[in-house]
Amino acid sequence: MLVIESVSKTFNPGTVNEKKALDKVSLSLEDGDFATIVGSNGAGKSTLFHAITGNFYVDEGRIILGGEDITYCKEHVRSKMIGHLFQDPLKGTAPHMTIEENMALAYLRAATNRHAYFSRISAKEKKKFREQLALLDMGLENRMKQPVGLLSGGQRQALTLLMATMVTPRILLLDEHTAALDPATADKVLALTEKIIAKRRITCLMVTHNMHQALSLGNQTLMMDGGRIVFHVSGEERKHLTIEDLLEQFKTRSGKQLDNDRILLSR
Amino acid sequence: MSTLFTLSILQSALELGCIYALVALALFLSFSILNIADLSTDGCFTLGCAVGAMVTLSGHPVLALFAAAVAGVCSGFVTAFLQTRMGVPSILAGIIVNTGLYTVNIAVMGFSSNVNLFACDTIFSLAKEKLSYGWYADWYKLLIVLVIVIILGVILSLFLNTRLGLSIRATGDNEHMVRASSINPLFMITVGLCLANALTALSGAVLGHYQKSCDINLGTGMVTIALASLIIGETLVGKGSMFRKIAGVILGSCLYRFIVALALRLNVPAEALKLVSAVIVAVAISFPYLKEKSSFYRQRNHNRNAYREEESVNVSH
Numbered sequence: 001m002l003v004i005e006s007v008s009k010t011f012n013p014g015t016v017n018e019k020k021a022l023d024k025v026s027l028s029l030e031d032g033d034f035a036t037i038v039g040s041n042g043a044g045k046s047t048l049f050h051a052i053t054g055n056f057y058v059d060e061g062r063i064i065l066g067g068e069d070i071t072y073c074k075e076h077v078r079s080k081m082i083g084h085l086f087q088d089p090l091k092g093t094a095p096h097m098t099i100e101e102n103m104a105l106a107y108l109r110a111a112t113n114r115h116a117y118f119s120r121i122s123a124k125e126k127k128k129f130r131e132q133l134a135l136l137d138m139g140l141e142n143r144m145k146q147p148v149g150l151l152s153g154g155q156r157q158a159l160t161l162l163m164a165t166m167v168t169p170r171i172l173l174l175d176e177h178t179a180a181l182d183p184a185t186a187d188k189v190l191a192l193t194e195k196i197i198a199k200r201r202i203t204c205l206m207v208t209h210n211m212h213q214a215l216s217l218g219n220q221t222l223m224m225d226g227g228r229i230v231f232h233v234s235g236e237e238r239k240h241l242t243i244e245d246l247l248e249q250f251k252t253r254s255g256k257q258l259d260n261d262r263i264l265l266s267r
Numbered sequence: 268m269s270t271l272f273t274l275s276i277l278q279s280a281l282e283l284g285c286i287y288a289l290v291a292l293a294l295f296l297s298f299s300i301l302n303i304a305d306l307s308t309d310g311c312f313t314l315g316c317a318v319g320a321m322v323t324l325s326g327h328p329v330l331a332l333f334a335a336a337v338a339g340v341c342s343g344f345v346t347a348f349l350q351t352r353m354g355v356p357s358i359l360a361g362i363i364v365n366t367g368l369y370t371v372n373i374a375v376m377g378f379s380s381n382v383n384l385f386a387c388d389t390i391f392s393l394a395k396e397k398l399s400y401g402w403y404a405d406w407y408k409l410l411i412v413l414v415i416v417i418i419l420g421v422i423l424s425l426f427l428n429t430r431l432g433l434s435i436r437a438t439g440d441n442e443h444m445v446r447a448s449s450i451n452p453l454f455m456i457t458v459g460l461c462l463a464n465a466l467t468a469l470s471g472a473v474l475g476h477y478q479k480s481c482d483i484n485l486g487t488g489m490v491t492i493a494l495a496s497l498i499i500g501e502t503l504v505g506k507g508s509m510f511r512k513i514a515g516v517i518l519g520s521c522l523y524r525f526i527v528a529l530a531l532r533l534n535v536p537a538e539a540l541k542l543v544s545a546v547i548v549a550v551a552i553s554f555p556y557l558k559e560k561s562s563f564y565r566q567r568n569h570n571r572n573a574y575r576e577e578e579s580v581n582v583s584h
Contacts, residue, residue: 053447080449092447094440097433105437106448108430117431147506163448 002029002171002203007051007061009227021047022058023227029171032201034218035234036208038246043224045207049173052205054078066170083164083202085157085177092160095149099140099159102148103129106163132162136192154185158192165196172197174206190217211243221246225254272532278409280528284521285412286477289470290489291496291520292423292513293463299497300427301459302439303350306361308467308493310368311342312486315468316475317375320382323476328390332472339468342368343461351453372483380483389476412473419466420517424510435459488541495544496520498551523547 009022021044029035037045051058052065054075063071070078085092093102104121107129126144133141136158140151148156157177164172174193178186194217197204208214214221221238223231223246230253233241290312297305315335322331342364349360376382391408398407426432438445438455445452467489475481500519504511527540535543 055446074451075446076449076451078449079447082447084447086443086447091441091443094437094444096440097436101428101433101436105430105433105450108433118426118429120429 001031001064001066002027002052002205003062003064004028004048004052005062005064007048007058007063009047009051009056009058021227022051024061025227025229026061027222027229027232029203029205029220031203033220034197034204034206035220035222036206036214036218037222037224038208038211038214039224044227045224046175047227048224049084049175049205049207052171052173053082053084081170083169083172085160085164085172085174087176087179089153089157089160089180092163093148093156096147098145098147099133099151100126100129100144102159103132103163103166106166132166133159136162152185154181154189157181157189161189161193161196165200165202168200168202170203172202172204174204176207176209179209211246215241215243215246223250223253225250225256230254272529276528276532277525278406280524281521282409282412282477284524285409285416285517286470286473287492287496287524288416288517288520289419289466289473290493291500291516292420293466293470294490294493294497295513295516296423296435296459296466297463298494299501300436300439301456301463303357303456303460304361304490305343305346305460305463306358306490307342307346307364307368307464308361308490309486309488310365310372311339311464311467312471312474312489313372313481313483314338314342314368314375315471316481316485317372317382317471318468319472320384320475320481321375321377323384323389324382324387326387328388328393328476331476332390332469335468335472336465339464339466340461342468343464344457346464347457347460351456369483376481376483381480383480384475385479389479390473391476408477412477415473416517419469420513421510424513427509431455431458488544491541491548492523492544493520495547495551496523498548499523502551 004025004027006024006026007022008020008024011017011019011021023044025044025048037048039045050056052063054070054073054077057072061071062069065078065081094105097105100121104125107121107125108116108119130141130144133144136155138155138158140155140159143150148159151159161177177193178189181189190213196202204218206217208217215238219238220232220234221241222229231249233249290308294305294308297303315338318338319331319335322328322334345367346360346364349355349363350357355363373380390411394407394411398404398410403410427436434445434450435455435458437448437450438452438459442452445455471486474485496519497516498519499522500515500517501512503518503522504515506512523544526543530540530543531537
């Protein structure tokens with residue numbers, strides 16, 4: 001469960017570059033909710049994610065994850081319960097370490113004993129990694145000893161997804177995680193994402209620029225503009241919504257056209 | 268070859284190679300893995316030697332090695348503290364600590380610029396008593412340093428596959444990933460630098476025992492020498508498992524000492540060696556870049572010539 005209570009953040013306050021990136025954003029997600037976020041460039045989508053992960057501390061408001069107030073919790077402490085996938089597939093894995101070592105890192109980070117600094121990966125766990133990699137259907141299970149730097153972007157993103165969800169996170173943040181991949185690979189990674197989320201009932205927030213995805217994936221759609229959530233739709237109302245309706249809603253709520261230059265209207 | 272390379276030269280090159288391999292391992296940890304150029308290495312090496320020498324003088328040669336390692340941890344901690352908690356850029360942090368260590372080192376040696384250990388027991392003289400019979404009587408020094416370096420090499424390679432070790436490696440490899448995966452990069456840098464400096468200081472202490480003296484200028488240029496060993500090792504052994512890489516570093520250090528021994532044998536003045544190592548490091552680090560450049564120029568000239576030939580053929584028709 002994620003609760004965000006009127007969170008605000010201003011970058012470079014008091015200078016000419018002052019930018020109100022988040023303006024009293026409030027949001028509440030129940031366990032198992034999957035919300036997609038669309039919005040124009042600079043609407044505050046990624047900033048919202050960074051506020052949740054603790055990349056910076058917010059100026060005002062509270063962030064509560066799973067009943068725990070994490071507003072002033074350090075980034076590396078809260079990232080234990082948060083899975084975060086970036087648009088850049090290179091950001092989620094360590095290129096000079098092998099697939100196995102990367103997975104070990106993801107697995108050990110959530111080891112039950114926080115202070116088990118010298119714990120190592122057992123043969124049994126290696127077998128488990130292998131089985132999980134096989135689920136990706138990319139042949140990675142036979143390349144466990146190879147450095148991750150040799151993998152393609154799609155393979156790295158799939159691996160990152162696996163690592164982020166290896167220990168079920170309280171929330172999974174997907175920041176256009178398929179945008180940098182070729183269409184076929186993007187579809188594959190997206191299908192995989194849906195499968196894992198549905199199977200484990202992971203609470204998820206996903207930024208997308210694909211309007212079709214925004215409506216077809218998950219159970220809620222959020223629209224952001226100027227650091228605010230201007231439109232939040234779920235349930236029955238969302239089922240009947242078309243892409244044109246969504247664009248119309250944006251126009252009336254924000255008083256301008258949706259100007260994301262990468263926005264994709266087609267399916 | 269036998270006149271150029273006697274067995275005793277080979278032996279002393281191996282001994283020194285193993286001793287300096289500890290510094291190379293330290294830089295492997297800080298430079299190759301954490302991606303931090305730790306310039307406090309010079310001062311830390313002397314610190315280890317000085318602390319080791321003083322404890323040895325008071326009659327505890329084995330304890331001296333541990334004391335030196337602890338001193339190294341302290342030095343590494345200060346360097347790490349400056350860059351993780353005080354916002355000092357990492358290279359500057361190393362330089363600052365290195366400068367400060369000069370005074371500390373002089374103070375440790377009782378405000379004198381050198382100390383000698385001729386009158387007291389060292390780990391080598393202790394071993395000589397124990398190993399004075401049999402074929403190994405002449406090889407006891409090599410035996411000791413080999414045991415030390417192998418034990419530490421194995422421990423290091425095992426350590427780098429533990430949770431803490433993997434986290435340290437990831438910290439130097441991908442900052443974004445580390446921040447998103449509940450690893451505290453500041454803590455990992457601190458642990459890494461403490462360990463690296465412990466190895467450096469230990470190396471200094473063993474060298475102090477080996478040459479039975481400690482001098483304030485002992486560590487000058489140590490970073491470059493260790494980097495040269497590291498690069499020679501990486502070039503020879505290349506990529507592979509952690510164990511293989513570490514073996515390569517040790518091998519590189521021994522090979523560097525062979526080169527030095529060879530140079531000395533050919534009457535190259537000892538003062539010239541620092542320049543030689545500087546050149547080795549500069550060439551080795553710039554080599555991949557130059558290789559790429561040269562292959563580009565070759566490709567370009569090849570393409571140009573091909574067009575030129577084509578054109579001249581067309582003209583003649």
